[in-house]
Amino acid sequence: MARSTHTTPSGFLLPSIHSAEPFFTQQPNPTTQSKQTETWSRLILSYARHRNLFFVRVEDAETAGGEWDEILRNERIKRKVMPPHLSHILSEMVAKNQAAYEPPKQTRSVLLYWRLPEEWAEVLHQWVTSTGQLTTILTFYEITDPPVPSPLSGIPAVLLRKAIAILGKTGRAQIISIADGEGARFFAATGK
Amino acid sequence: MGASQSTPKVTAQDRAILDLKLQRDKLKQYQKKIQQVLDREKEIARQHLAVGDKQRALIALRRRKYQESLLVKTDGQLESLEQLVSTIEFSLIEVSVLHGLKQGNEVLKEIHKEMNAESVEKLLEETAEAREYQREIDEMLSNNLTVEEEEAVEAELKALQAESVSESPPAIAHIINVRVQATEREAEQAPVELPSAPVNVPVAPEVYAEPIPNTHEEEPEQRERVPVMA
Numbered sequence: 001m002a003r004s005t006h007t008t009p010s011g012f013l014l015p016s017i018h019s020a021e022p023f024f025t026q027q028p029n030p031t032t033q034s035k036q037t038e039t040w041s042r043l044i045l046s047y048a049r050h051r052n053l054f055f056v057r058v059e060d061a062e063t064a065g066g067e068w069d070e071i072l073r074n075e076r077i078k079r080k081v082m083p084p085h086l087s088h089i090l091s092e093m094v095a096k097n098q099a100a101y102e103p104p105k106q107t108r109s110v111l112l113y114w115r116l117p118e119e120w121a122e123v124l125h126q127w128v129t130s131t132g133q134l135t136t137i138l139t140f141y142e143i144t145d146p147p148v149p150s151p152l153s154g155i156p157a158v159l160l161r162k163a164i165a166i167l168g169k170t171g172r173a174q175i176i177s178i179a180d181g182e183g184a185r186f187f188a189a190t191g192k
Numbered sequence: 193m194g195a196s197q198s199t200p201k202v203t204a205q206d207r208a209i210l211d212l213k214l215q216r217d218k219l220k221q222y223q224k225k226i227q228q229v230l231d232r233e234k235e236i237a238r239q240h241l242a243v244g245d246k247q248r249a250l251i252a253l254r255r256r257k258y259q260e261s262l263l264v265k266t267d268g269q270l271e272s273l274e275q276l277v278s279t280i281e282f283s284l285i286e287v288s289v290l291h292g293l294k295q296g297n298e299v300l301k302e303i304h305k306e307m308n309a310e311s312v313e314k315l316l317e318e319t320a321e322a323r324e325y326q327r328e329i330d331e332m333l334s335n336n337l338t339v340e341e342e343e344a345v346e347a348e349l350k351a352l353q354a355e356s357v358s359e360s361p362p363a364i365a366h367i368i369n370v371r372v373q374a375t376e377r378e379a380e381q382a383p384v385e386l387p388s389a390p391v392n393v394p395v396a397p398e399v400y401a402e403p404i405p406n407t408h409e410e411e412p413e414q415r416e417r418v419p420v421m422a
Contacts, residue, residue, distance in 0.1 A: 136281065139213045174199045174202065176210050178207050180211060181217075185199075
């Protein structure tokens with residue numbers, strides 16, 4: 001059974017297990033299933049990191065043409081992840097704090113934490129410091145869509161707000177809101 | 193509540209700046225949208241031409257031209273907005289520089305209060321007086337000590353000689369003795385030949401300071417220990 005790894009058009013290296021048909025079927029045996037779900041979670045997170053994707057939805061398994069086709073489908077062996085299977089994987093990821101249901105109170109779409117909000121908070125603070133924007137008022141749009149691409153380009157506002165809240169707890173950021181929109185201001189780390 | 197204690201309060205100025213920046217962002221997003229429309233219209237025009245529909249292609253291109261002019265106008269407004277934002281941020285920096293200067297000025301004034309010219313002059317005078325006094329004392333003392341120091345030095349030399357003779361080989365002892373004889377004409381010391389018990393009796397010096405202690409060579413009755421002057 002020579003399974004091989006495969007590199008996708010976007011440059012992502014798929015593990016050899018991705019070429020195995022049983023990998024796409026939700027396994028009945030609990031041990032195998034937990035191993036399988038774990039592998040799928042890791043795969044989803046590393047792909048999200050590679051392509052800078054933040055959301056995965058059950059409908060990505062239902063319809064083709066989305067961002068996740070390279071992972072959720074394998075045309076060479078003619079297999080794909082079924083929606084219930086994906087739903088199960090997502091619920092496991094949320095339970096392990098690798099993702100969160102976003103918007104909350106539904107189970108069809110999750111926000112992926114291939115970087116924890118705490119880590120995002122650090123990346124954010126470092127970026128603000130290195131671009132010399134401490135104590136400057138920044139709009140959310142400025143952070144998510146800067147003229148110079150940054151590690152934060154494309155971060156969803158939800159995740160950004162969480163990161164800013166974490167920084168706010170250590171006195172390194174504050175959110176300013178007005179009628180038209182929101183912004184934030186960052187400070188150097190207070191002596192801690 | 194707890195957060196606002198460690199971070200500065202949000203002032204009305206901050207809100208105004210945020211407002212400006214949000215407007216600037218809106219303009220930027222508008223520009224992006226227009227750019228997309230431009231590209232799309234170009235595509236449409238091309239398609240129409242491919243079909244051979246010159247009329248439609250022309251209309252598409254005309255629309256595109258209009259959008260381009262909008263884009264140029266937006267660029268101008270964006271520039272003036274950004275200039276305003278930069279000027280405001282710069283004046284904020286200027287304010288804090290001024291504030292810093294004022295603080296520094298205050299600190300300097302405080303320091304000068306402690307350090308007025310009269311007390312400095314007085315201090316210098318007192319120091320000069322003290323130095324003069326010290327010089328006088330030094331002179332007095334040096335006059336008194338010259339003779340005594342000389343005698344102490346000679347006694348030390350004798351003691352050293354006695355010591356080294358008992359330890360060193362004959363040749364060096366001889367050299368030392370020659371040297372000693374050269375410096376001490378009045379002391380008649382017989383040259384010691386071999387490292388043995390010294391022949392000459394060390395003379396107890398009549399000085400205030402005690403020479404190098406040589407307990408194992410001095411005879412008991414000579415062991416009158418004079419208290420050392422600290």
